[in-house]
Amino acid sequence: MGSGMSGLLVFLIMQIAGLYHHAWLRRLNQIRNQAPTACDRQKLTFAQLPGLFFAAAQADHRAPVKYYEGKIAMSALQSLQGFLSTQPVIDFMTNILAAICVLVVTFILSRWVKSSIAQLGFKYDQLDDTLFVFLSKFSQIVVIIVGATFVLNSFGVQTTSIVALLGAAGLAVGLALQGTLSNFAAGIMLIVFRPFKQGDFVSVSGQSGTVKEISIFTTELATTDNLQVIVPNGQVWGAPITNYSVYDKRRLDLVFSVSYGTDLARADAVLTDLVAGDTRIHKAPDPLIKVSALNQSSVDFTLRLWCDASDYLTLKFDLTRRVKEAFDVAGIEIPFPTTMIVNSNDPR
Secondary structure (H helix, E strand, O other), X not given: OHHHHHHXXXXXXXXXXXXXXXXXXXXXXXXXXXXXXXXXXXXXXXXXXXXXXXXXHHOXXXXXXXXXXXXHHHHHHHHHHHHHOOHHHHHHHHHHHHHHHHHHXXXXXXXXXXXXXXXXXXXXXXXXXXHHHHHHHHHHHHHHHHHHHHHHHHOOOOHHHHXXXXXXXXHHHHHHOHHHHHHHHHHHHHHHHOOOOOOOEEEEOOEEEEEEEEOOOEEEEEOOOOXXXXXXXXXXXXXXXXXXXXXXXXXXXXXXXXXXXXOHHHHHHHHHHHHHOOOOEOOOOOOEEEEEEEOXXXXXXXXXXXXXXXXXXXHHHHHHHHHHHHHHHHOOOOOOOOOOOXXXXXXX
């Protein structure tokens, strides 16, 4: 294509140069014929030769151009027509038009596929929005790659060599970015297997908080005091995950201590009345109130109660306060650590 255009340009330049050459020669012959003698012709030739070319370019400039203008235009059009009618040029222009059409259709189709898959995740509540957003972006990239492959094939490019080159480059990049790629792989596993979803309260890699976003490389948490915590997905997937939001019921374990001089039956009755009077505590499974330990200075009662997950914290705080107040009313002592110092020099 480039060599053909260069040849056409050289041809046009040579045609224009030839026109000016003929114009100058004709002007020179006219002036020489007007001289009376051969000597004058000779002198005129050498004395006025520079001016003749200038005069030919100024006084007689338009005459030769007008004379040969149609001829040049016709010749150039014929040359251009012959050049464009060659089979390689026709094939190249056909491939260009086909490539443009394929690219336009590819981009339109990729955007439609991305939008359709993303809307599918938003439409149904039981589907994970994060998963379908990831799938929509991945599908868009796949459609664009397929379209680009068709375009390259239309120009005769061997895509197998490009795939091999991309594979070698991917290997080099993978070795250089092992940590990043491990986070990427872990992100895919989190999105596909979904051990937790956006809005769950989880504990991962020593961090606890509400899941705000699950991206390809990181997971964003919001702690209970509203701090943002970004955890790499490799650490999330490679460590135990505690999800507090999966089940709608949770068991609340509380321990209350009384002194050794306390009537245990009376303490048990106080705790039983408190548990029975709180509607947030489930009747099934049955609440458990038992003596669980005999410590150095106290007797421990353990309460195991079932409640809704949404009531867990409020029930814990409320019940702790109410037990202390009920023990005070009943005269039940809650012991605190004491230390007895014995003086060996004391005769007693």
